[in-house]
Amino acid sequence: QLVESGGGLVKPGGSLRLSCAGSGVTFRDFYMSWIRQAPGQGLEWLAYISSSGHVTHYADSVRGRFTVSRDNAKNSLYLEMNSLRADDTAVYYCARDPQTGDGYTFDLWGQGTLVAVSS
Amino acid sequence: DIQMTQSPSSVSASIGDRVTITCRASQHIHNWLAWYQQKPGKAPKLLIYAAAYLQSGVPSRFSGSGSGTEYTLTISNLQPEDLATYYCQQADTFPLTFGGGTKVEIK
Numbered sequence: 001q002l003v004e005s006g007g008g009l010v011k012p013g014g015s016l017r018l019s020c021a022g023s024g025v026t027f028r029d030f031y032m033s034w035i036r037q038a039p040g041q042g043l044e045w046l047a048y049i050s051s052s053g054h055v056t057h058y059a060d061s062v063r064g065r066f067t068v069s070r071d072n073a074k075n076s077l078y079l080e081m082n083s084l085r086a087d088d089t090a091v092y093y094c095a096r097d098p099q100t101g102d103g104y105t106f107d108l109w110g111q112g113t114l115v116a117v118s119s
Numbered sequence: 120d121i122q123m124t125q126s127p128s129s130v131s132a133s134i135g136d137r138v139t140i141t142c143r144a145s146q147h148i149h150n151w152l153a154w155y156q157q158k159p160g161k162a163p164k165l166l167i168y169a170a171a172y173l174q175s176g177v178p179s180r181f182s183g184s185g186s187g188t189e190y191t192l193t194i195s196n197l198q199p200e201d202l203a204t205y206y207c208q209q210a211d212t213f214p215l216t217f218g219g220g221t222k223v224e225i226k
Contacts, residue, residue: 033215043155043163043206045215057213060120093162102169103151103210109162 001025002094007113014084014117020077020094020110028072031097033106034079036090036115044090047079048097048104084117091115121145121209125218133226138194140221142207147187151211154183154192157220158203167192168210199225 002025006018020032034046047068048057056068067080077094091114095106122145132138142152150170155163165174167183170190180195194201202225207218 042220043157043208043217045208045217048213048215059214100168102172103153104213104215105153105165105168105208105210106155106163107165107168107174109164112162 002110004110004113007115009116015082018079022075027075032077033095035093038090086117089117123216123218129222131224131226136197140192142190142218144188148209148211152190153208155206156203
């Protein structure tokens, strides 16, 4: 399973670091992504990282502000979020790409962690 | 970026009905299309990958079809536990993008 942590209330312009811990899965073998969902809204993919951590991709909405990283030795994925804005308020999910060769899909999700950006 | 347009945004159907949800991509995505089910307060769950392949453990009343830019999720014999919002996702090109969602309600 995947378990996110690190969410909370932060002021505009502030920073936060989310973590995603994997248990019972061979974490290091899989590509991972962060996906968020604003209150009452749909899903927005944010960032992707390869199994080695050497390749990353970002959505335009977070590029330059958010950084995805991973520590395979600790079975952990991270999302460093800077210059946070009110429209970053959302539930943040980490998700695993099963790498079946059938495109970039997500077969395992965490329960989500809520980030609220407000003064 | 590839835009994903889902329709309808909501549908109300009776138990046992067939429900069809459509997803249109702004460009060809080579059948790299996934469908997810999200129940209230829960994380999304993968139902269909590569447009037509049923994820392990998903009931066979769910099916996917389509090609090119047009894809369909069909729920045959709608059950009470199918109350949820359904999302399509193009799995072809970064940035990965989702459709706006279809809320399925039970009459």
